[in-house]
Amino acid sequence: MTMSAQSTAEEVQYTFTEKASHDIHTSKNVEQFCARFEMETKCHPSNLVDNILRPDQPRAIFVAGSISMGMATSISDIDFIVFVDSQDALLPGATSKKNSDSALTFSNDGDPLSIGHFIHLINGIEVDINIVLASKIEAITQRLKLPGPELSDGEVLTIGRLKKAWLISKSDGFLDHWDDFLSDYAFEVLCATRFYWMSLKMLEKARKAASMRDFPVALYLARISAECVYWSYFASRGFCALGTKWLKFVTVFDFNGDDNAKQLFTGKIPLVFPQYQMDVAALEQHFETIVGFQRSGRETIEKDLRFKIAFAVCPQIYPV
Incomplete structure (x- = not known):
């Protein structure tokens, strides 16, 4: 060619x-x-x-x-x-x-x-x-x-x-x-906690952008926040370097036989493809859906005691 x-x-x-x-x-x-x-x-x-x-x-x-x-x-x-x-x-x-x-x-x-x-x-x-x-x-x-x-x-x-x-x-x-x-799981713990903290931080920034009526940026930051929950979960399962391939990985990963985790992470993919909205109330509802995903994602990650301890002692990770 x-x-x-x-x-x-x-x-x-x-x-x-x-x-x-x-x-x-x-x-x-x-x-x-x-x-x-x-x-x-x-x-x-x-x-x-x-x-x-x-x-x-x-x-x-x-x-x-x-x-x-x-x-x-x-x-x-x-x-x-x-x-x-x-x-x-x-x-x-x-x-x-x-x-x-x-x-x-x-x-x-x-x-x-x-x-x-x-x-x-x-x-x-x-x-x-x-x-x-x-x-x-x-x-x-x-x-x-x-x-x-x-x-x-x-x-x-x-x-x-x-x-x-x-x-x-x-x-x-x-x-x-x-x-x-x-x-040695120190690396996986580091990545999982860092990605989860990034999810919290990006959602804070998304809310700030929405309050300034910068809706495209708010949606973009909210998308990153949702992605980071996926990255955190996969890091906790040993896959820390998926990068942009995480979305494909969702379709091939067996979730270690955890049907609830599979349902959660396959079902929340629409969060990273939000519809464009110019309404603060609708955006806030979208943000709250991401908060629910953060909460459920954390509960799933913390089924492994190592990550439950790591999240508990990390000062940047707060309850959602």
Whole structure:
């Protein structure tokens, strides 16, 4: 598929490669994933990483994102996160290769976790490889043990994806305490409380905007407030990095067999698609519906005692 763009100097032609359909998304575990990935791409994930890292560097390879969370489709890209020990783990010139229509390489000095990001198009399948320093992840886990830890959005995204990632392979003696990381719920508690607090705060701002008759902003903030209840609930169930994919996740998540939770969270989706209203009374009724959702959502989250305690001791979270 091609598209032409006329400029004053010359005609520029852009070529887009359409993604290929694949069966990798049907994988239910890491063994199935590796077999299907190799069948579709004709290479094992380890081979891709070998082309990026020095051979003597210890590493751990994970598949993350929609594949491991069970919400991928036949055109989903494949996300790998690779742990390394050192900034020098990359092969010389690995991040300075010339980009092409089938491979992109870039690094971001502003990202404290990643030392390189590589995107490949293999048989029409997009494969993303993010190289992450293990020491930085360890530093975050230590910060989570302190009172009131602060994490950047990038750190939340990376840790959240790792929590649900599948371990493909790792070097001997590397990440020996990985199971401890997975079983520690400090990160989930942090995300759930932060998202719930955001829900309360956004609704306060929505009411303020409504009082100033700024109805579009009021509805927008109310929508965010409702979304944050979803984010808080899913974080309490271990899914902290859904981002904009949370709405799709509602349709595939089994709610751990809790029919009441399923009914609540599937039934309140209209709250994030409110009709435009220019009436303060109607808006206030909408706000009260969100308050009821906040209350029911909190009760559902607090079925897990860890989150009940966390919400109770968080000074920013008040009864609704």
